[in-house]
Amino acid sequence: MTPSATPTPAANQVDEHDEFLLANELNQLSFEDRNNFGDEIHCVKCLAIDETPDLIDKSLYELQIEIDTKIPEYEKAAYIQSQNTEAGRAFVNSKGFRLRFLRCELFDIQKSAFRMIKWLELAYSFFGSVALERPIRLSDFSSAEQKIFRKGYLQVLPVRGTGTGRQIICAIPYDEGFYTNKQVFFKILMYTVWVIGNDIDTQRKGLINFIMFDSSFHQNPNIMGAGIMDSSTVLLLSVRISAFHVCTPDTPFYRLRRSFLTMVIGSHNRSRLKLHIGTPVELTYKLQNYGIPIEFIPITYTGKIKFIYMKQWLRLRSMIEDQEKLTTATANYNTNSIIVEAPYQNDILFKQGDSFTSHPGNNMLRNLIESKVKQLYEMENKLVLEIMDEMQHKYDSRFLYWHQCSHMPYCWWVLLHPDDITSDQKVVFNKIEPIFRRQYSKKQQQQEVIRTKYMDKQQELILHQNNMATDAQNNSNNDEKKRKVIECNSNDTRKRSLIVIDPPATTINQNGGTFLFHSLDGKHDNRHKTHGVDSGNDSDGGTSMSSSCIPSSSECFGRNFVPCAD
Numbered sequence: 001m002t003p004s005a006t007p008t009p010a011a012n013q014v015d016e017h018d019e020f021l022l023a024n025e026l027n028q029l030s031f032e033d034r035n036n037f038g039d040e041i042h043c044v045k046c047l048a049i050d051e052t053p054d055l056i057d058k059s060l061y062e063l064q065i066e067i068d069t070k071i072p073e074y075e076k077a078a079y080i081q082s083q084n085t086e087a088g089r090a091f092v093n094s095k096g097f098r099l100r101f102l103r104c105e106l107f108d109i110q111k112s113a114f115r116m117i118k119w120l121e122l123a124y125s126f127f128g129s130v131a132l133e134r135p136i137r138l139s140d141f142s143s144a145e146q147k148i149f150r151k152g153y154l155q156v157l158p159v160r161g162t163g164t165g166r167q168i169i170c171a172i173p174y175d176e177g178f179y180t181n182k183q184v185f186f187k188i189l190m191y192t193v194w195v196i197g198n199d200i201d202t203q204r205k206g207l208i209n210f211i212m213f214d215s216s217f218h219q220n221p222n223i224m225g226a227g228i229m230d231s232s233t234v235l236l237l238s239v240r241i242s243a244f245h246v247c248t249p250d251t252p253f254y255r256l257r258r259s260f261l262t263m264v265i266g267s268h269n270r271s272r273l274k275l276h277i278g279t280p281v282e283l284t285y286k287l288q289n290y291g292i293p294i295e296f297i298p299i300t301y302t303g304k305i306k307f308i309y310m311k312q313w314l315r316l317r318s319m320i321e322d323q324e325k326l327t328t329a330t331a332n333y334n335t336n337s338i339i340v341e342a343p344y345q346n347d348i349l350f351k352q353g354d355s356f357t358s359h360p361g362n363n364m365l366r367n368l369i370e371s372k373v374k375q376l377y378e379m380e381n382k383l384v385l386e387i388m389d390e391m392q393h394k395y396d397s398r399f400l401y402w403h404q405c406s407h408m409p410y411c412w413w414v415l416l417h418p419d420d421i422t423s424d425q426k427v428v429f430n431k432i433e434p435i436f437r438r439q440y441s442k443k444q445q446q447q448e449v450i451r452t453k454y455m456d457k458q459q460e461l462i463l464h465q466n467n468m469a470t471d472a473q474n475n476s477n478n479d480e481k482k483r484k485v486i487e488c489n490s491n492d493t494r495k496r497s498l499i500v501i502d503p504p505a506t507t508i509n510q511n512g513g514t515f516l517f518h519s520l521d522g523k524h525d526n527r528h529k530t531h532g533v534d535s536g537n538d539s540d541g542g543t544s545m546s547s548s549c550i551p552s553s554s555e556c557f558g559r560n561f562v563p564c565a566d
Contacts, residue, residue: 189233280303
């Protein structure tokens with residue numbers, strides 16, 4: 001570790017102060033609120049209130065009473081000025097405008113009225129009276145301010161966070177211009193949050209904001225960030241912050257900067273604050289745990305800023321705000337096209353390449369196709385149409401097409417209408433049908449492999465059974481060849497037994513076939529020694545068998561017999 005990265009006692013005290021401040025804010029919350037904020041920070045829960053027509057009407061009525069009776073006139077000068085013109089009344093008193101601030105404060109009437117009045121005051125001070133009559137536009141920035149806009153200090157990620165699908169804003173203070181152009185930064189922040197807040201889903205779920213500091217950034221102790229963010233900065237926002245992350249290197253300078261941000265962010269937002277320290281790689285993977293897609297973070301591991309997503313977003317905003325240019329650009333494709341800036345998690349994205357193959361909506365589409373392939377419907381076209389209908393009405397998915405006009409170099413997401421427009425239905429059908437065919441072919445190949453393995457296994461089983469039958473037959477034949485011991489009795493008190501011995505490979509001729517036994521030594525005498533009988537008399541005058549007359553080995557009908565003593 002380098003000396004600059006070694007924590008000093010002062011830096012340790014700063015960390016202890018940050019931890020104490022955050023712990024104190026959390027201890028003031030109830031147990032349920034702490035769990036709810038933690039779940040929302042990790043993108044596993046949304047604290048948006050279930051809206052009903054009665055709730056909306058009642059809240060709008062109470063909001064008007066709060067503005068008219070509870071807020072003094074000197075604090076709502078911008079609001080009063082907006083009521084003096086027809087355009088101002090149509091804009092500020094509209095249902096959509098006021099619901100934006102009610103959702104920002106989770107339908108807290110007092111907080112919603114205060115935020116709405118303060119937002120009008122700030123918008124009037126930054127953009128003039130035009131901000132009281134219509135939404136803020138990119139054309140309201142001067143050329144010098146747009147140049148600062150394009151420096152990428154504040155960027156909107158082109159995709160939503162995983163889990164709840166919130167939109168993400170990244171702040172990158174990589175040079176002194178981030179701090180010296182305070183008013184321009186405030187205007188950029190107000191405009192950016194207002195634009196992404198046009199989406200009702202974002203109004204309800206909130207947004208994710210994170211600041212990325214890198215050790216390669218310019219470090220000036222005189223501009224620790226003073227003035228660029230304070231407790232009143234959150235009033236620039238028309239959408240609530242559901243999670244706020246501050247990522248810094250582990251150095252004393254950035255420890256002080258992190259401590260400063262912790263103090264000025266305000267008590268309302270400290271409960272949603274997460275502080276991260278480490279190397280760029282470590283910080284990136286820490287953010288991934290909170291549902292932020294790291295492949296779209298507009299800064300590399302070496303501290304290089306990416307401008308491709310910001311430039312694309314600015315071009316889209318310019319086209320959306322210029323209705324004539326939008327109509328001309330889409331005349332050759334579909335005059336009813338709707339440009340989508342950030343697709344939802346359930347949307348299906350059609351674009352060449354594999355950059356969006358892991359998009360949740362595309363994954364759901366593939367899973368649904370695979371489930372339908374298993375059913376093996378006879379009508380393939382009918383099944384594809386059923387898939388389209390189920391994705392739209394069951395999962396509330398939209399079909400977006402990455403469109404590029406023939407006479408313009410820009411590209412954008414276009415919303416398709418397969419239910420209403422025949423050409424859009426054909427586009428979606430042509431995109432889904434190849435996926436269906438591939439899945440069907442893949443399933444058939446898998447079944448063929450399973451069938452082949454089954455046949456091979458059956459053949460092996462049959463061959464094994466045949467081998468076992470052959471072995472059993474051979475063992476049975478060998479058992480038949482075995483015989484028991486033949487016992488030989490004689491009148492002599494000494495009994496002998498003969499053991500059967502298998503015959504030799506060659507056949508022995510039996511000379512004098514009338515004899516039962518033949519000597520194997522090939523000799524025959526007149527006393528018939530070959531069969532072991534002696535005609536001599538013993539002392540009692542009887543006939544006896546002499547032991548000397550029994551041959552050492554004899555054969556009977558081709559079998560060898562060996563004398564065995566008792």
